[in-house]
Amino acid sequence: MRKKHRHEEHEEHVDESWLIPYADLLTLLLALFIVLYSMNSVDVKKFEEMSQAFNLALSSGSGVLDSTSIVRIGEDDGKKKDDEGSKDNKELTSEEEAMQALMKKERKDLEELKRQIDAYIKNNGLTSDLETKLNLSQLMITISDNALFAPAQANVKPESRELAVAIGKMLQKYPDYQVIISGHTDNKPISTVFFKSNWDLSSMRAIRFLDILLENKQLKPELFSAIGYGEYHPVADNKTEAGRSKNRRVEVSIMHSYTDPVNAQQLAVTQE
Secondary structure (H helix, E strand, C coil), X not given: CCCCCCCCCCCCCCCCCCHHHHHHHHHHHHHHHHHHHHCCCCCXXXXXXXXXXXXXXXXXXXXXXXXXXXXXXHHHHHHHHHHHHHHHHHHHHHHHHHHHHHHXXXXXXXXXXXXXXHHHHHHCCCCCXXXXXXXXXXXXXXXXXXXXXXXXXXXXXXXXXXXXXXXXXXXXXXXXXXXXXXXXXXXXXXXCCCCCCHHHHHHHHHHHHHHHHCCCCCCCHHHXXXXXXXXXXXXXXXXXXXXHHHHCEEEEEEECCCCCHHHHHHHHHHHC
């Protein structure tokens, strides 16, 4: 008998080796989209490094990221900040220009007031009793005590009231400036029924002069003040009669409202 040879049936297997690179490709693409989705802002350098890594992994010659347009968020932020900074600089410049304009007007006002007072001094023969000085902080009118008061007295002499009234009239043209009236004495002690010390005398002289100024109702009392310095702010040597005479004085200071900090500092250093 012939032996029958049975051929076992073999199941044919399809070649599925292609699934491995396909799965790798899908994994890489998924990782790419997850990374891109999670990034709020793109670091350009890291983005380019990642692009090269993907190119090498995929080995396709040109990577999927080569033609991708990179949105440089950091650069946009920088540009936005520059624009904001530029805007701030423009606003600062405008404020500086406005301040410069105010300072210029103020300087012009005080220069004009100084000219008026100097003309009054010259026309009335008061050059030996009054002087003016304009600097970066104030316009100062210095009045000798002889032009206003009798010795050891604080009441303004009747014939000297006209001087205080005239100064008040000139000040009313510039009503918005702060005005400080200060009284000064020499170093000779005083002790009378009316004045316990030079503090009292210098203070009352400043106040009595201020009273006459404020008789002018067009002046603003809230901008005026009076102070006594006694003997402690001399401008000359108290060892001589001429020096003591210079130290006995009343000063009317019309203060700058706007000052340049740099120039004011330079002035302070110079005065020191």
